[in-house]
Amino acid sequence: MQAHKLRTTQHATPQEPLLLFGAALKPDGSPTQTLRNRVAAAVRFGQSRPAILYIPTGGAPKNAQTEASVMRKLLHAHAIPDTSILLEDTASDTFTSIKACSAVLRRLKHPKTAPLYFATSTYHAPRCWVLLRLAGWVPHAVPYHPFPIFPQNSYAKVLLIVAHEILATLWDSLLVLLWRIVR
Numbered sequence: 001m002q003a004h005k006l007r008t009t010q011h012a013t014p015q016e017p018l019l020l021f022g023a024a025l026k027p028d029g030s031p032t033q034t035l036r037n038r039v040a041a042a043v044r045f046g047q048s049r050p051a052i053l054y055i056p057t058g059g060a061p062k063n064a065q066t067e068a069s070v071m072r073k074l075l076h077a078h079a080i081p082d083t084s085i086l087l088e089d090t091a092s093d094t095f096t097s098i099k100a101c102s103a104v105l106r107r108l109k110h111p112k113t114a115p116l117y118f119a120t121s122t123y124h125a126p127r128c129w130v131l132l133r134l135a136g137w138v139p140h141a142v143p144y145h146p147f148p149i150f151p152q153n154s155y156a157k158v159l160l161i162v163a164h165e166i167l168a169t170l171w172d173s174l175l176v177l178l179w180r181i182v183r
Helices: 032-048 067-077 095-107 125-134 155-182
Strands: 014-020 052-057 115-119 140-141
Touching: 014 032, 014 067, 014 095, 014 125, 032 052, 032 067, 052 067, 052 125, 095 125, 095 155, 115 125, 125 140, 125 155
Parallel strands: 014 052, 014 115, 115 140
Antiparallel strands: none
């Protein structure tokens, strides 16, 4: 992970962290449309704030690329400078992203009572919100429109996504609670 210190703008406004949750890459290491949409939603939200620190998280590599490194390239394509990006490229899933990003946020001295923005797909947002809340943060999902709620149009695939998110939320919630007790 690259070194980063909390920076301020010319007006001494501290950067507000915005977590960008990764999505699986294509086999060649390029971004899926879902990942592109998540980054675009984050950038659009960031344009309405005085100073955002984008924290892309995701370390599941494909073709020597991590989700976080691909998101950094997408942020660069939107003219976001490196000084506004802090990679977290070790996490392999949503739970480990919560753990790793919590460590980053503690190092940045982000107050537990301050809003913590995050960008992800609409179907994934409830799980991220619950896990961040259980980890002790005050999460706020950035708007994801005009992008579709689900990446698939098939009712069977949508049902599988919903079932996965429900089960994963329950399992990951248990993991976050155990992590908070044990650490």
